[in-house]
Amino acid sequence: MRPSVEAERAAVRRARLRIAVFTSAIITLLVAVVGGVAGTVMTHAQHEQVWRELRYDAARGGLSSPSGCTWLYAPGVTPLTYAPAGFPLRADLERVRRTHEAAERTVRRDGTVYLVRTQIRVDGTLVQAVFDMRFQLADRRHLWYALGVAEVVGLIAAAAAGAVLGRLAVSPLAEALARQRRFVTDASHELRTPVTQVYTRAQLLSRQAAAQELPAQHRDGLSRLVGSAGRLGEVLDDLLLSASLAAGPARPPERRPVDLLALARSVVEEEADRTRDGGLTVVVDGPPPPLLVDGIESALRRAVGELLSNAIRHTPAGGRIEVALARAGGAVELTVTDTGPGFDAAEASRLFERFHSGGSSGRYGLGLALLREVITHHGGTVAAAGRPGRGARFTVRLPESGAPSAPVLARRVRAVRT
Template sequence: MTRRLSDDARLLRRTALRAGFQSALAVAVTVAVLCGVSVLVVLRSQHADENTLLESAIARADDVSDPPSGTWLVIARGGNVAATPGLPPGLPDEQALAAGDATGTDDVHIGDREYRVLTERRGDEVVQAILDLRSAHQERERLLRALLITGLLGLLLAGVTGAWLGRRAAQPLTQALALQRRFVADAGHELRTPLTLLSTRAQLLRRHLGDARVAKAEADELVADARQLTEILEDLLLAADPREAEPVRLVDLADLARAVVSAAQPEATAQGVRLTVSAEGEVTIHGSAAALRRALNALLDNAIRHARGAVTVSVRAGREVIAEVADDGPGIDPALIPSLFTRFATGTTEDDRPRRRYGLGLALVSEIAARHGGSVSARNAEPAGAVFRLTLPH
């Protein structure tokens, strides 16, 4: 039990870490999108402000002596070029000035510096305004640095918070699973002893009966039933413990179906239901005999409870192995078929009276089929009744 609790604790930690990682990933994507949008908005705003500043500088330029801070002016008139003192080397943009009637904005890279250059013709002169973009670049770098730091802190906070919330959310589920496993283990432990005693007493009874053939046959059936109950109990215990591998061997499903029908014959007779088996030769698959017996028992028990007078069990092999259990009962509520193999499904008639009830049996059949790589389905038969099909791979 201590080892199982340790496994549950590891499962809880993995679930919490997974939740934290998913939360951090979601936050990372959100932060990345928001950062991208923020940077685009800032870039557009900066470009608009830079262009407005250059246009204003050109519009108010009487000479090149008093441009706005961070800008330089160049005026070309009649072959003479005047420039603001301190104009960076490599400027002005001679091609733009020489174009004469051309007007436009260019970004010019000189060394590791970038400048925005706006050239316009104004009457008989060409004016060029030049803006140093270093401050704009520094502002963007500060913004990106702040976004990066904020994003990393948010990512870390989201991961820790997600792991904490995931642990809190998964803890009740882990406790429920541990309680369920503890119940199954305790029930299996408590039932194992009386089943062993039942089997032993049945064997002793069979030995003491001597030649009483009928009584001996009944005792043989009692011994077989006790053995099957023990196998079912062992299978339930294995299913409750995910660490244990389920025993797999070659199972003759046709022979298993005949044995299940034979065991159910007294109950069917008491209900006035006739049982028929249709299975020729061997139909073998790899699986757990105890689990498959439980599945067939559940399907047959459901059919007997709802049949009017007859139930047919058929087993056949093709590309897959198919076992069908058909009854001549009232059929299945069509609205119920999609959820038929969930636990405690209930069908109703047109006047809302209960029609067919399905407890755990069909849900367990679905789980057993899934464990064997197969499936189970249901449909209504014509003119009446229901057909349940268990499909399993070879």
């Protein structure tokens, strides 16, 4: 799986998961709120109804034939044989007899709840009515159990609905990402040939202008045209390489052991004219060759070339660039250090964003973002460090090909200067 494609797919999966979770949470919350409100309303209504019936029985109910689940206690009346124990409440009877004010209370005992009302009837009879709530409590338990089952079923249905909605909602995003990759690849391929032709013709015109001794302003204009066409070609190469790393060609290039030290020296030699014109000193230093890593040589060459090109762009005339290689814990480290303006430490992680520009770092373009893609594709890491006015240091770390188990003692070899 290519890193960029995997990152995009991970982003799509996260978006689907968020939509599913949010949808499930909303539906579940709605079911819980509706169920809670329904249960609360039902419990309150049931409670009020029982108290109404109890007050009626206490005031007018037949002493020998009360309503179901109700017992009436009065002087001279024998309670039914199945009446609950502990009644009547003598304290309430004495208080009502003394104050002539009705008293109500709730008593919990024997695993149930009793509602008790004590009052003096119109005919002067002192009556205590007791209502057993056990059946109402059972109904409430059944209701809450049913609401709990409905909540679980609603959660399952919400999860399924969220998954479906997430897939339907994110599918256009996934398709857009795939189309974007195809567009970048197709556009880069289509533009590569005409840009190469423009670059070649611009170089030819520039040579002819120099040979025919045209005015300086014309020669300078052609030189700038050559440079602009060359940079445009580099951007297209970056886009093509990025697209190939993301999606991969029909037959991915086979990875082979690449001598990173020899590759770095070759890249430095290729940039010899630029470093000479800029008055720069470039030093390559490393352990005895070969220094092998498994990878695609063209991609690694592009990555090392971007590091060196970046250092050349940001190093003033008379500056120094050091390219150092070393073995470290089964990996190969390539470090490019320059004496340029550097950058703030806070910008280090943002330098690898596409076309990042800011502060003392200046504009770094597409190259460093592509560099990170290449290195990540090869199972490595890249890091940047720098301070304003103190230069910059970029470190690439790649797994060594066939790394030995014992530490290898590195000794310095002849430096290559340009």
